[in-house]
Amino acid sequence: MRRWTVLGLVVCVALAGILGAGYAQAPRVIRIGVVVSATGPAAALGIPVRNAFLLYEELFRDAIPGHRIQYIILDDATNPTLAVQNARKLIAEDRVVAIAGSTVSVSALAMVDVTGEAGVPQMAMGATQNIVHPVDEKRRWVFLLPQTAASAIQAVTLDMRLRGIRTVGYIGFNDVWGEEWWTSLSQAAPNLGIRVVANERYARADTSVTGQVLRLLAARPDAILIGASGTPAILPHRTLRERGYRGIIYHTHAVGDPDVLRVGGKDLEGALLPVGPAVVADQLPDNHPSKRPALEHKRIYESRYGPGSVSQFGAHVHDFWLIVRPALERALRRASLDNLPAFRAALRDEIEATRNLPGAHGVFTYSPIDHLGHRFEYSNVFVQVQGGKLKLLRTFLPRQ
Amino acid sequence: MDATILGLLVADGITNGVIYGLLAITLVLVFTVTRVLFVPMGELLMYAPLTYALLVDHKLPGSLWLGAVLLAAWGVLDLLAGARRISLVLFAGAAALLGAGAWAATTGFPILAWVLAVGVVVLMGIATYRLFFEPIPHASVLTYLILSLGLHFVFQGLGLVFFGPEQYRLPPLLPGEAQLGPVPLPRQNFAVYGLALLWVLLLYGFFSRSLYGKALLACAINRRGARLTGIRIRDAGRVAFTLAGLICALGGMLLAPLTNAAYFMGFLPSLKGFVAAVLGGLVSYPLAAAGAILVGTLEAFSAFYASAYKEAIVFALLLPILFVQSLRTLEIGGVEE
Numbered sequence: 027m028r029r030w031t032v033l034g035l036v037v038c039v040a041l042a043g044i045l046g047a048g049y050a051q052a053p054r055v056i057r058i059g060v061v062v063s064a065t066g067p068a069a070a071l072g073i074p075v076r077n078a079f080l081l082y083e084e085l086f087r088d089a090i091p092g093h094r095i096q097y098i099i100l101d102d103a104t105n106p107t108l109a110v111q112n113a114r115k116l117i118a119e120d121r122v123v124a125i126a127g128s129t130v131s132v133s134a135l136a137m138v139d140v141t142g143e144a145g146v147p148q149m150a151m152g153a154t155q156n157i158v159h160p161v162d163e164k165r166r167w168v169f170l171l172p173q174t175a176a177s178a179i180q181a182v183t184l185d186m187r188l189r190g191i192r193t194v195g196y197i198g199f200n201d202v203w204g205e206e207w208w209t210s211l212s213q214a215a216p217n218l219g220i221r222v223v224a225n226e227r228y229a230r231a232d233t234s235v236t237g238q239v240l241r242l243l244a245a246r247p248d249a250i251l252i253g254a255s256g257t258p259a260i261l262p263h264r265t266l267r268e269r270g271y272r273g274i275i276y277h278t279h280a281v282g283d284p285d286v287l288r289v290g291g292k293d294l295e296g297a298l299l300p301v302g303p304a305v306v307a308d309q310l311p312d313n314h315p316s317k318r319p320a321l322e323h324k325r326i327y328e329s330r331y332g333p334g335s336v337s338q339f340g341a342h343v344h345d346f347w348l349i350v351r352p353a354l355e356r357a358l359r360r361a362s363l364d365n366l367p368a369f370r371a372a373l374r375d376e377i378e379a380t381r382n383l384p385g386a387h388g389v390f391t392y393s394p395i396d397h398l399g400h401r402f403e404y405s406n407v408f409v410q411v412q413g414g415k416l417k418l419l420r421t422f423l424p425r426q
Numbered sequence: 427m428d429a430t431i432l433g434l435l436v437a438d439g440i441t442n443g444v445i446y447g448l449l450a451i452t453l454v455l456v457f458t459v460t461r462v463l464f465v466p467m468g469e470l471l472m473y474a475p476l477t478y479a480l481l482v483d484h485k486l487p488g489s490l491w492l493g494a495v496l497l498a499a500w501g502v503l504d505l506l507a508g509a510r511r512i513s514l515v516l517f518a519g520a521a522a523l524l525g526a527g528a529w530a531a532t533t534g535f536p537i538l539a540w541v542l543a544v545g546v547v548v549l550m551g552i553a554t555y556r557l558f559f560e561p562i563p564h565a566s567v568l569t570y571l572i573l574s575l576g577l578h579f580v581f582q583g584l585g586l587v588f589f590g591p592e593q594y595r596l597p598p599l600l601p602g603e604a605q606l607g608p609v610p611l612p613r614q615n616f617a618v619y620g621l622a623l624l625w626v627l628l629l630y631g632f633f634s635r636s637l638y639g640k641a642l643l644a645c646a647i648n649r650r651g652a653r654l655t656g657i658r659i660r661d662a663g664r665v666a667f668t669l670a671g672l673i674c675a676l677g678g679m680l681l682a683p684l685t686n687a688a689y690f691m692g693f694l695p696s697l698k699g700f701v702a703a704v705l706g707g708l709v710s711y712p713l714a715a716a717g718a719i720l721v722g723t724l725e726a727f728s729a730f731y732a733s734a735y736k737e738a739i740v741f742a743l744l745l746p747i748l749f750v751q752s753l754r755t756l757e758i759g760g761v762e763e
Binding site: 236244270 | 431435438441586592593595603610684686690694695726729730731734736
């Protein structure tokens, strides 16, 4: 009889211990909002980002001891209005500590007002410079993950000069993305002695660009730059070739995506474009600082979504994680999650304190006056479409 | 600008214009007979090529399920109304559609997939009328407009679910290029012209020679008068929607190889078809067709001269037209009977 009482007591104490320990270690949830364009014309760019976030949540949700990281992923359908609504909802209802997105420049730019007002760190994945530049009261809160057009255009114009190209024609989207590439091109080209001879625009959902292409052909440029992104970039390329254009065609880094290459097929053969190093991870030279993180991302992403699935945009999520995880850990030491505004501010400061962090897309160094974080030499490589695959042509690493 | 560029621009304009024209004719046909402004025709246009693309890719597209569900719902309605034999036929049809779809998906045989893709869109056209518009035969134009706007959003959303957000590339009916004077043209353009011409002739024959066509015209001109002479308005509506589905499906199959097919591709062409139909006052076929060619050509030339303002120029065309139309005060739509 006595023995049973003792045993019962022991069991009770053990149970209480387990429960107590369980209670003490119940993870605090850290919510991070994600806005992607998973549908609409820019879906080909947003889907890998969504996929990557789903995967990274699954793998790394318990990476910070005592906490659980949860991503709340919303689709903005390539629509800035919806992106803004999503951002408001994430901030007010879901009480997120930070927001990643959106994947399209227009949407990311539209969200800056909301995140800046509410004081929520935003990691934008649209690639235009004016999302983060100049760093003012609102833009204090937003950081950029992708390479900007201004930096990618440097890679394009360098390649143009090496190929001895004298004249270049431009066709791009009639939105922020197309405008950014046009501005960058028209500023960068004259310094290298390249003349810009045509400037045409089209819409993502257009069914024909014959008019614009004829106009381009009439200007007889040595090369043509297509300032577009995703699958809609294929239409002008195909029309140019159909109309007998034999010159070189350049694309933006928003085109180096397996989906675009699949839909584009033979039409895109020979196209030249700058991409982030993550896209050609296994072709990078060993001394490239991004080689290791890029290969790591490739391994993680392809383990779930199959070989050849890694893309420019999915890799931004890897960089997001590389930057935000240590920032979160440092912010947790400085501020409490119970005081959300203070925690968001601490997280912002810690993201801004990121220095010389090798990521899949280059080396990140943010500062109070620079929220772009990229250095041209590390963040851009130049590739060509060969046999439906991207082939590394050159890197821009500084000579040692 | 030389002759080649001029020729290419005109050819491009006419190709797009022909597609808009098919849509404009559909719009006029459906509107005159049933007073429905058929907004979801853009979606019907998009369903056909995407269904085809998925079938050839050995997948069973959701649009076939939608078609089967619509047919089955129609069967249930008829069953409730007491027409047991017709409802049995409809149920069998729904099952046959899925069976044919499964067969086409396993074989991936292009011609079968083509026929099935066009067929399911035609069925969806007529079933849409039977299920949503026929039960409210005397509603106002505004009610119909709101209903068809709702259908547009539903069909587009379903399109996203069925086909995903990515684009597909369809092989052209006629590959390669042909030289027309100084102008090199893709052969697919001729497929577009040829089929459109065939359609216009067929429709002309249908309306001028066949009893059904004449009944349809009678309905369009005066519904009460037509009913008094023994024409069933209901049947006229069904015929109109069947034709609409067929034209949309063929238009989509022609348009898709010229661009990339995606779930959002239907709306803009149908909007431009609408502009063209308004040019014809929503009642005249020849004027609508001519308007469509005008819209297409204007689009091509504005793409050449001021590409950034292309859409703005095309849609600004509505303003003077509406102004002139308001001066002419044609009695169209509005109050009936």
